[in-house]
Amino acid sequence: MNRQRLAAGLWLAGLAAAFLWALFETTVRNDMTSFMPRAATPEQRLLMNELRAGPVARLTVVTLGGASRERLAELSKQVAARLRAGGLFVRVANGEQLFDDAERERLFRYRYLLSPAVRAERFSVDSLRMALEKRLRELASPVPSFDRPLLAQDPTAEMRAMLNAWRGQAQPRSLRGVWFDAEGQRVLLLAQTRAPGFDLDAQERAQQAIREAVGDGSVELGMSGPGVFAVTSRDVIRADTRRLGITAAVVAIVILLVSYRSMRLLLIGALPLLSAVAAGVIAVDLIFGAIHGIVLAFGVTVIGVAIDYPIHLFSHLNAGEPVRRSLAGIWPTIRLGAITTAMGYLAMSGTDFPGLMQFATFAIAGLLTAAACTRWGLAGLLPERYVPKYSSPIADWYARSLRPGLVWGGLMVFAGVVALAFLVSRDHAPWEDDIAALSPIPESVMARDRHLHAQLGVPDTNHVLLVKAPDAQAALQASEALARDLRQLVADGVIGSFELAARYLPSVRTQRERQRSLPEPARLSKDLAQALAGTPFKQGAFAPFEKAVATARTLPPLLPRDLEGTSLGLRVRSALLTVDGGWVALITLAGVKDAQALRSRLSRHRNQGLIYLDLKRDTRRLMADFREHASTRVLWSVLAIALVLWLGLRSARRTFTVLLPGFIAVIIDVAILRLTGELLSLFHLVSLLLVVGISIDYGLFFSRGDADAGMRGRTFHGLTVCVLSTVSVFGILATSRLPVLNAIGTTVAVGVALSFLAAMLLARPAPARGSSQSP
Amino acid sequence: MLVTRPTIGSTFMTSGEKTSRAVGTLVSTLCACALAIVPSAFSHAGSNTGVELAELMQKLSAVRAAGGKFTERKYLSILNEPLILEGTVHYRAPDYLKKEYDDPDSESYEVRGDNLTIEFPDGRRRDLSIDEHPILRAFVESYRGTLAGDLETLRRHFELELGGYMDAWQLRLTPRTPELAERLRAVVMRGREGTVTSVETLEGNGDRSVMTLESSSE
Numbered sequence: 001m002n003r004q005r006l007a008a009g010l011w012l013a014g015l016a017a018a019f020l021w022a023l024f025e026t027t028v029r030n031d032m033t034s035f036m037p038r039a040a041t042p043e044q045r046l047l048m049n050e051l052r053a054g055p056v057a058r059l060t061v062v063t064l065g066g067a068s069r070e071r072l073a074e075l076s077k078q079v080a081a082r083l084r085a086g087g088l089f090v091r092v093a094n095g096e097q098l099f100d101d102a103e104r105e106r107l108f109r110y111r112y113l114l115s116p117a118v119r120a121e122r123f124s125v126d127s128l129r130m131a132l133e134k135r136l137r138e139l140a141s142p143v144p145s146f147d148r149p150l151l152a153q154d155p156t157a158e159m160r161a162m163l164n165a166w167r168g169q170a171q172p173r174s175l176r177g178v179w180f181d182a183e184g185q186r187v188l189l190l191a192q193t194r195a196p197g198f199d200l201d202a203q204e205r206a207q208q209a210i211r212e213a214v215g216d217g218s219v220e221l222g223m224s225g226p227g228v229f230a231v232t233s234r235d236v237i238r239a240d241t242r243r244l245g246i247t248a249a250v251v252a253i254v255i256l257l258v259s260y261r262s263m264r265l266l267l268i269g270a271l272p273l274l275s276a277v278a279a280g281v282i283a284v285d286l287i288f289g290a291i292h293g294i295v296l297a298f299g300v301t302v303i304g305v306a307i308d309y310p311i312h313l314f315s316h317l318n319a320g321e322p323v324r325r326s327l328a329g330i331w332p333t334i335r336l337g338a339i340t341t342a343m344g345y346l347a348m349s350g351t352d353f354p355g356l357m358q359f360a361t362f363a364i365a366g367l368l369t370a371a372a373c374t375r376w377g378l379a380g381l382l383p384e385r386y387v388p389k390y391s392s393p394i395a396d397w398y399a400r401s402l403r404p405g406l407v408w409g410g411l412m413v414f415a416g417v418v419a420l421a422f423l424v425s426r427d428h429a430p431w432e433d434d435i436a437a438l439s440p441i442p443e444s445v446m447a448r449d450r451h452l453h454a455q456l457g458v459p460d461t462n463h464v465l466l467v468k469a470p471d472a473q474a475a476l477q478a479s480e481a482l483a484r485d486l487r488q489l490v491a492d493g494v495i496g497s498f499e500l501a502a503r504y505l506p507s508v509r510t511q512r513e514r515q516r517s518l519p520e521p522a523r524l525s526k527d528l529a530q531a532l533a534g535t536p537f538k539q540g541a542f543a544p545f546e547k548a549v550a551t552a553r554t555l556p557p558l559l560p561r562d563l564e565g566t567s568l569g570l571r572v573r574s575a576l577l578t579v580d581g582g583w584v585a586l587i588t589l590a591g592v593k594d595a596q597a598l599r600s601r602l603s604r605h606r607n608q609g610l611i612y613l614d615l616k617r618d619t620r621r622l623m624a625d626f627r628e629h630a631s632t633r634v635l636w637s638v639l640a641i642a643l644v645l646w647l648g649l650r651s652a653r654r655t656f657t658v659l660l661p662g663f664i665a666v667i668i669d670v671a672i673l674r675l676t677g678e679l680l681s682l683f684h685l686v687s688l689l690l691v692v693g694i695s696i697d698y699g700l701f702f703s704r705g706d707a708d709a710g711m712r713g714r715t716f717h718g719l720t721v722c723v724l725s726t727v728s729v730f731g732i733l734a735t736s737r738l739p740v741l742n743a744i745g746t747t748v749a750v751g752v753a754l755s756f757l758a759a760m761l762l763a764r765p766a767p768a769r770g771s772s773q774s775p
Numbered sequence: 776m777l778v779t780r781p782t783i784g785s786t787f788m789t790s791g792e793k794t795s796r797a798v799g800t801l802v803s804t805l806c807a808c809a810l811a812i813v814p815s816a817f818s819h820a821g822s823n824t825g826v827e828l829a830e831l832m833q834k835l836s837a838v839r840a841a842g843g844k845f846t847e848r849k850y851l852s853i854l855n856e857p858l859i860l861e862g863t864v865h866y867r868a869p870d871y872l873k874k875e876y877d878d879p880d881s882e883s884y885e886v887r888g889d890n891l892t893i894e895f896p897d898g899r900r901r902d903l904s905i906d907e908h909p910i911l912r913a914f915v916e917s918y919r920g921t922l923a924g925d926l927e928t929l930r931r932h933f934e935l936e937l938g939g940y941m942d943a944w945q946l947r948l949t950p951r952t953p954e955l956a957e958r959l960r961a962v963v964m965r966g967r968e969g970t971v972t973s974v975e976t977l978e979g980n981g982d983r984s985v986m987t988l989e990s991s992s993e
Contacts, residue, residue: 069906139851140858142874142884143893144910149958149980152853175906184889184904536854 004324008380011373015271018278026281027290056574057197057226058090061452062210065186066220073176075219076187082213083191088206091192091570095172095179103566108150108159112518112552113511114504115162120517122156123524123549128531131156136535153544166504172455182455186222190456192570193227200234203227224449229441234293236440240736241297248729252303255728259721260314268381269310272373276306276366283365284358294740295358297733302363304729304748305341305694306370308722309334312701313374315718316711323382331375333700336648338371340641341693347637348686353626355740359686408761416664416758419671430670432679433623434616440738454590462616463495463595465587465602468609472560472576475585476507482587482605494598496591501575504568511557521550627682634689645696657703661758662695669751683743690744691751694726698759723756826941828926834941834969836924839868841970849984864988866922872915886915910958917948917962918974933962942967 062079064072080094099107112118121127135155138145147160172179172188179188191210195202207223214221252273256266280299284291316330317323341363348360423430439446467482469475479502486498506514519527524546532539560576563569575586592598595614602610646655666688673680701719730752733745842865849858862876875883885892886905893901905912913932920929929935933948948962960977973987 073906136858139849139854140860141882142914143891144908144914144958146908173904173907175904176912177909184906536856536858538853538855541853 004380006380008377011275011377012271015275015278018282019274022278022281022285026285028296029290029292056458058193058195059453059458060191060193060206060210060223060225060227061449061456061458062189062191063181063186063222063224063452064189064214064219065222066218069176069180069184072180072187072219073178075214075216076178076189079210079213080189083189083209086209086213088194088202088209089191090194091567092189093179093191093567094187094189095174096177099567103568107162107568108154109548109551110555110558111154111158111162112549113514113555113557114506115158115514116165116506117156117158117161118514118517120519122517123519123527125527125530128156128528129535132531132535132537136537152542153548155542155545179456181452186220188452188456190458197226197230200227200231204231207231224445224452229439229445229449233440236737237293237297240738240741241293244297244732244736244741247732248303251728251732252307252725255721255725256307256311259311259717265314268378269307269314271377271381272310272370273303273306275373275377276302276370279369280362280366284361287361288354288358291362292355292358294355294738295362297736297738297741298359298744299362299366302366302370304726305690306367307725308694308697309338309370309374310378311718311721311725313378315714315721317382317387318711322384323379323386327375327379332648333704334371334374336645337693337697337700338367339648340644340696341690342367343641343644344634344637344689344693347633347689348630353682356630356682356686363690412661412664412758412761416667419668422671423667423674426674430674430680431624431627432681433620433627437679437681438739462614463589463592463598464613464615465498465589466611466613467585467587467605468579468611469583469585472583473507473509475576475583476502476505477509478605478608478610479585479587480507480510481608482602482610485602485605486587486589489598489601494592494594494601495589496593498587498589499575500587501572501585505558505560505563505572508557508559515553515555515557518549518553520553521546524549623682627685630682630685634685637689638692641692641696654703657763658696658699661699661755661762662692664758664762665695665751665754666691668754669747672750673747678743678746681739681743683740684747687744687747688751690748691755694748694752695755695759698723698755699763702759702763719756719760723752726752826937826939826944828935828937831937831941831944831946832924832926834924835922835966835971836868838922838924838969841866841922844989845986846989847984847986849982851982852980866919869923869925870919872919872922886919891915909952909955913950913955913959914962914976917964918971921946921948921964921966921971924969939965 064075064079067075076094077096080092080096083089083092107114132155135151135157138148139151145160147154147157150159173182173184174180175184179190180186181188191206193203193206195206197203207228210223211221253266253270256269257263260266277299280302281291281296284295284299312330312334313327316326318326345360345363345367348356349364465482467475467478469478479500483498483500483502486495489495490497502510528542528546529539532542560569560572563572575588577584577586589598592614595617599612602612642655642659645658646652649655649658669688669691670680670684673684678684698719701715704715727749730745730749733741734749736742736745842863845862845864847858847860847862849860851858860876860878860881862874862878862881864875865871865873870886870888872886873883874885875881880896882896883894885894889904889906891903891905891911893903895901905915916928916932919925920932926935929948931951933950936947936949937944938947939945944966946964946966948964950956950959950961956979958979960979963975963977964971965973965975971988973985975983975985977983
C-alpha cells in the first residue's frame with residue numbers, strides 16, 4: 001500500500017521533470033526533409049544538396065496583379081530597386097536591362113568570342129552582303145530593333161545572335177520594359193535569396209521583405225518557389241500540430257467525462273497519457289537529436305490508443321475487491337495488447353526513413369509507458385474498493401441480450417471476402433511512390449509554380465546530366481561536345497531543350513577557335529568594301545565594325561572567374577559546380593519525351609564522366625524499394641505478433657479469434673480507401689499496423705469471457721469508450737492539411753471502427769473454464 | 776478626286792519648319808500640298824487665324840476613319856540616299872491602324888488596341904504587344920493619338936507644342952522620359968483641319984523619316 005503511494009509520488013515527480021525537460025530541451029523541426037528518403041548514390045546526394053541549397057532552391061517568383069499595366073510596370077521597377085537595395089537577395093530580375101551597362105559593354109566587346117554564330121564563313125563577301133541586305137530591310141521596318149544603335153559596329157548582329165542563344169526557348173513577355181506573364185495581366189519578378197533554401201527563418205525574412213517592398217495592399221501579390229513552399233509547409237505543420245493537439249486533448253477529456261462522470265477519474269486517467277507523450281518526445285529527442293513537428297502531431301494521437309489502458313482498468317474495477325486485484329486480473333491482457341502493438345512499430349524503426357523511425361520510436365516509448373503507468377502508477381492513486389459510476393443502457397443491453405450469433409459473424413467474414421475480391425480484381429498498382437504527394441502544398445499551387453518557372457526559363461531539375469571533369473575548362477569542353485548531341489536530340493524531338501554553362505561561357509578552346517576564324521583587318525576591309533558595292537550604305541560606314549573585329553582577335557578569352565558577381569556569372573556558376581576538388585557541369589533538360597532513347601543515345605559519353613539522373617524516377621524507385629522493404633518487415637512482424645499472442649494465450653483457437661477481426665478490418669479498410677481513390681503510401685502501411693495492434697486489443701478483451709453479465713456490460717462499456725476516443729482522435733487527425741497526417745487519420749479511424757465491429761461480432765468468449773486467469 | 780492647293784505651300788514654309796535638309800522639306804511640303812482633300816476644308820473660312828489645341832483635337836476626333844496611300848522617306852546617316860517606301864495606311868476610330876507596303880516582299884503591320892500583328896509575306900503572323908518596346912508604343916501613340924484627337928494619351932507620353940493655322944497646323948510631340956528621348960527626339964505631325972498630312976520622325980542619332988499621306992476619306 002505504502003509502496004504503491006511511493007511509486008505514484010515518484011511517478012508524478014518524474015512526469016513533472018520529464019515535461020520540463022521536453023519543454024526546454026527538445027528541438028522541434030518542421031522542414032520536410034525528414035520525410036524524404038535518403039539519397040542512395042553520391043550523385044543523388046550531390047543533386048539533393050544542390051536542390052536544397054543550390055541557386056534554384058533560392059529562387060522566389062513574385063507576381064503582382066490586379067492593377068493597370070502601367071501601374072504594375074512602375075511597381076515592378078520600384079519593388080526590384082527596393083529588394084536590390086535591401087541586401088537579402090543576390091539577384092532580382094524583372095526584365096529591366098538584363099545586364100548593367102558595364103556588363104553589357106563587356107559582352108558587346110566579347111561578342112565575337114561568345115556568339116555561337118561566329119565562323120569563318122560569316123565574314124565572306126556573300127555572307128556580309130546578305131547581312132547588310134537584312135539590316136537594310138530592318139531599317140525599313142516601322143518596328144525598330146533594339147540593336148539599331150549598334151548597327152555601325154555590329155552589322156552581322158552578333159550581339160543579337162548571342163542574346164537569342166542565351167534566351168533559349170523560354171522567355172517571359174516583356175511589356176513596358178518589364179516581364180509580364182503570358183496573359184499580360186501580372187508582372188513577374190525573379191528574386192534569388194542570399195540565404196540557402198533550407199534556412200527557413202531567412203527565407204521567411206526574405207518573403208517578409210518582398211511583402212514590405214510591395215507595400216500596396218490593393219495589389220495582388222503572389223509568391224512561389226521552393227523557399228516559399230518550405231515556409232508554408234512549416235506554417236501548416238505548426239498550425240496543424242497545435243490545432244490537432246488541442247482538439248484531440250479536448251475530445252479525449254469530454255469522452256472520459258461523459259463516460260465516467262468523474263473529475264477524479266479524468267485526472268487519474270490523464271496521467272498515463274501525459275506520461276506517454278512525455279516519454280515519446282524524450283525518446284525521439286534523445287535518439288534523433290530533434291523531433292519533427294509532424295511526429296509530434298502524430299504522437300499526440302498515441303493518446304487515442306494509450307487512453308485504452310486506464311479505461312480497461314476503470315471498467316474492470318470491482319466493488320468487492322481491492323484495486324490491486326482487479327489490476328492483476330486484466331494486466332496480462334493489457335500487456336499482451338501493448339506488446340503486440342509495439343512489435344508492429346518495431347518493424348518500422350529499423351528502416352531508413354528518418355520520419356518513420358521517429359514515428360515508431362514515439363509510439364513504442366509512448367504505448368509501453370502508458371501501459372506501465374497504468375499497471376504500477378494508478379493503483380496508488382485510486383481509492384480502495386472504488387467503483388466508477390456509469391450508466392450505459394447500450395452496454396447493459398449488450399450484456400444481457402446480444403449474442404453475436406453465426407449470422408452476424410458470417411456477414412462480417414463475407415464482407416471481408418468481398419473486400420478482398422475487390423482488391424484482388426484491381427489490376428492498377430495501389431502504391432503512391434511520388435514524394436511530392438507528401439507535401440502539404442496543393443498540386444494546383446505546384447503546377448502554377450512550374451508554369452511560372454517555365455515562363456521565366458528557370459530550368460526544371462527533374463532530368464539532369466552531370467559531367468564530371470578535373471577542372472572547369474575540361475568540364476566546359478565536355479559539355480560542349482555533349483551539346484552537339486543534345487542539339488540533335490532536340491531536333492529529333494527526344495528532348496525539348498537543354499541548359500548548360502557552356503551556352504553562356506564557351507570553353508577557352510572554343511573562344512580561341514572563334515578568334516582564329518575572324519578575318520585579318522586588311523582582308524575584312526577588302527571583303528566588306530566588295531559587299532558594300534551596290535548597296536545604299538556609305539563606304540566607310542562600318543569602320544567601327546572593322547575595328548571591333550580587329551580588337552576581338554587579340555582579346556584574352558573570358559574565364560569563369562572574370563564573371564564573378566555578374567548576372568551572367570550567376571548563371572554560369574549555377575551550372576558549373578565544384579565538388580570534392582573536381583568540377584561538375586550540370587546540364588538540365590526540359591521536355592524529356594523519351595528517357596529510354598535519351599539514355600541510349602548518350603551512352604557513348606558515359607565513359608567520359610557523364611551521368612544521367614532522372615530525379616523523379618530515381619526518387620520514385622527509392623520510395624518503391626523502401627516501401628517493399630517495409631512491407632516485408634510488416635509481414636514478418638505480423639507473424640511475430642501471432643507467435644507472441646499464441647505464447648501469451650496458449651490457445652491456437654483464441655489466437656485466431658483475436659487476430660481475425662483485425663485482418664478483416666484491415667482488408668475492408670484498404671478496400672474503402674481504394675474505393676475513395678486513395679493511393680497507398682508508407683504512411684497508410686504504418687497506420688494499418690496501428691489498426692492491427694488496436695484490433696488485437698479489442699479482440700483480447702471481447703474474447704476474455706467475463707464471468708457475469710455485469711462484468712460483460714462494463715467491458716463493453718470500456719471498449720465503447722476506447723473506440724469512441726480512438727476514432728475521434730484519429731478523425732481529428734484526418735482533417736489535417738498535411739497528407740501524411742490525413743492518411744494516418746483516415747486509415748486508423750476507419751480501421752478502428754471496423755475492428756471494433758468485427759471484434760464484437762467475431763471474438764467470442766473462450767469456453768468458460770478458468771476464464772478469470774486467462775488474459 | 777485629288778485637289779491641289781499650291782497656295783498652302785507658303786503657309787507650311789512659315790510654320791516653324793526647322794530642318795536644314797532642303798530636299799526633305801521640299802518633298803514633304805510638296806506632298807503635303809498634294810494631300811489636303813477633306814471637302815469640309817474648302818468651306819472653312821476662318822482657318823487663317825491661329826489654332827487652339829482643344830479645337831484641333833475636336834476636329835481630329837470627329838474623323839472616324841481615314842487612310843490612303845503614303846510615301847515614306849528615311850534619311851539615315853549610314854546611307855548614301857534616302858530609303859523610299861510606299862504603301863497604304865488605314866485608321867479607324869478609336870484604335871485601329873494598319874500599314875501595308877506596296878513591295879510584295881514586305882511585312883504588313885496591324886495595330887488593334889495594344890496588340891500589334893505583323894503579317895509576313897509568306898502568310899505567317901506574329902502577335903506582339905506595343906508595350907514590348909517603349910519606342911514602339913511611342914510611335915503608335917503619337918500617330919494614332921493624333922488621328923484620334925486623344926489629348927490625354929498624347930499628353931501622357933509627350934510634351935505637345937502646336938503651331939500654325941487650322942488649315943496648316945503642326946504638332947510637335949516630344950517624349951517625356953529621357954530614356955525614350957535618347958532614341959526618339961520628336962515626332963512632328965502636320966495637317967489640315969481634321970486631316971493629318973505628314974508625320975516626321977526625328978531620331979536620337981540624327982536620323983529622320985518623313986511619311987506623307989495622300990489621304991482619301993473612307
